[in-house]
Amino acid sequence: MDKVSLASKFATFSEHWSPRIVGELNGQHVKIVKFAGEFMWHHHDHEDEMFLVHRGRFRMQLRDREITLHAGDFLIIPRGVEHRPVADEEVEVILFEPAGTLNTGNVQSERTVADPARL
Amino acid sequence: MDKVSLASKFATFSEHWSPRIVGELNGQHVKIVKFAGEFMWHHHDHEDEMFLVHRGRFRMQLRDREITLHAGDFLIIPRGVEHRPVADEEVEVILFEPAGTLNTGNVQSERTVADPARL
Numbered sequence: 001m002d003k004v005s006l007a008s009k010f011a012t013f014s015e016h017w018s019p020r021i022v023g024e025l026n027g028q029h030v031k032i033v034k035f036a037g038e039f040m041w042h043h044h045d046h047e048d049e050m051f052l053v054h055r056g057r058f059r060m061q062l063r064d065r066e067i068t069l070h071a072g073d074f075l076i077i078p079r080g081v082e083h084r085p086v087a088d089e090e091v092e093v094i095l096f097e098p099a100g101t102l103n104t105g106n107v108q109s110e111r112t113v114a115d116p117a118r119l
Numbered sequence: 120m121d122k123v124s125l126a127s128k129f130a131t132f133s134e135h136w137s138p139r140i141v142g143e144l145n146g147q148h149v150k151i152v153k154f155a156g157e158f159m160w161h162h163h164d165h166e167d168e169m170f171l172v173h174r175g176r177f178r179m180q181l182r183d184r185e186i187t188l189h190a191g192d193f194l195i196i197p198r199g200v201e202h203r204p205v206a207d208e209e210v211e212v213i214l215f216e217p218a219g220t221l222n223t224g225n226v227q228s229e230r231t232v233a234d235p236a237r238l
Binding site (some may be wrong): 001002003004005006007018026028030038047048049050054062065067068069072073074075076077078083096097098 | 120121122123124125126142143144145147149166168169174176181191192193194195196197200213216217221227
């Protein structure tokens with residue numbers, strides 16, 4: 001048991017759309033990820049997903065609207081809701097979601113990270 | 120479903136040691152709380168608890184050591200582990216924990232907040 005510095009963890013990698021696990025509690029994972037560009041439309045059948053911006057900003061596209069999140073903002077996407085993150089510039093994001101949640105949700109693709117690294 | 124600005128939510132109250140619920144997902148609550156001074160020793164029998172510093176710093180006392188957390192640091196206290204937060208100056212903290220987690224854990228006291236407000 002020790003503290004985790006988010007800034008230090010973000011500094012250890014540069015890949016985009018590749019979440020890393022930085023904590024686990026109550027069956028949930030704390031992950032960090034860098035976004036840049038457009039991701040893919042997807043949803044999660046059984047998991048709600050929280051996005052908290054650490055640095056930068058991004059747009060969460062929903063089918064009927066778009067929400068822009070800045071550092072210190074968070075958004076919870078309930079299970080079943082289609083979404084697509086788009087980052088015009090690189091952004092650092094903290095994720096909070098059940099262990100085993102796939103980054104691409106219901107869509108299997110080459111961007112799916114089945115077994116995220118632990119930092 | 121809409122985004123939440125942590126800074127805006129923290130600006131709505133000034134009480135210390137009184138968590139507010141700002142989000143819920145997968146049976147977990149996202150809470151925000153301001154600490155100042157010393158809390159009480161306690162543990163949680165069935166819940167792991169995550170503390171993420173939004174602004175300021177505090178010391179998490181454990182029975183055998185003390186961990187100082189600054190803005191952008193987080194710490195996960197596993198269930199069963201006694202702990203006591205101490206803030207030499209006011210600090211803003213984000214909590215992730217199962218819905219229903221009591222701030223004073225196994226200790227019932229006048230500082231127990233049985234039904235936190237939702238912001």
